[in-house]
Amino acid sequence: MIVVNNLHKYFDKLEVLRGIDCHVAEQEVVVVIGPSGSGKSTFLRCLNLLEEPTSGEIFIEGISITAKETNINILRQEMGMVFQRFNLFPHKTALENITLAPVQVRRMSRSEANEIGHSLLAKVGLRDKADVYPDQLSGGQLQRVAIARALAMKPKVMLFDEPTSALDPEMVGEVLAVMKNLAREGMTMVVVTHEMGFAREVGDRVLFMDEGKIVEEGTPEQIFGNPRNERTRAFLSKIL
């Protein structure tokens, strides 16, 4: 589904990604872990061109998104993204936030979008919050609306950039549970997280990044049970 070849990203002279090669198969859940500043978010943001790679290639279903002639807007709609924090429109209800893009971008009818919106709210456990405004929702509920909003565009891939790290600890579980359900349903996912329990339990594959490179990759059993690389070992021994 996703193939990344020799991806480099500079911010001015700072080389943040130093040659990333990886792939994500359909229905696979790939979890990216690593120390702060190792380039995990930048890598994820390059996948849907929120950041423009300095060099390298990214293919989504065989189509290069880095080639100049590709219409990235269409491809971007196929990748849902959930950020650490992404403010919903404050003067729109949860349902209106979810249906905005399907109606405006996908030209879906209002009734169809509402039907999808209600079913997505139910899916993320917020059936009764359709008419509630963001300031009435907890952080965990906001993130679940953000997931529903991304899903409303019927993405082929969901990208998660530390979706629980801005949440109070008691709300982390409800968001991870929604992500876990999505994974179980076969959604293709790339997840940047510091939640090692999630990585272990839900990840099909774990990528360990350090200093702009994928230093090691493997199954959760291998990465957490028997890390081969010295830096992976050092990182995990500090946080586990």
Ligand SMILES: Nc1ncnc2c1ncn2[C@@H]1O[C@H](COP(=O)(O)OP(=O)(O)OP(=O)(O)O)[C@@H](O)[C@H]1O
């Ligand atoms: N827009 C930007 N302009 C300049 N430097 C940036 C920009 N975005 C990120 N960086 C730098 O790139 C490096 C990698 O940042 P990135 O956010 O990708 O790391 P990370 O692994 O996701 O870290 P964390 O776990 O703390 O979120 C950092 O040194 C950061 O300061």
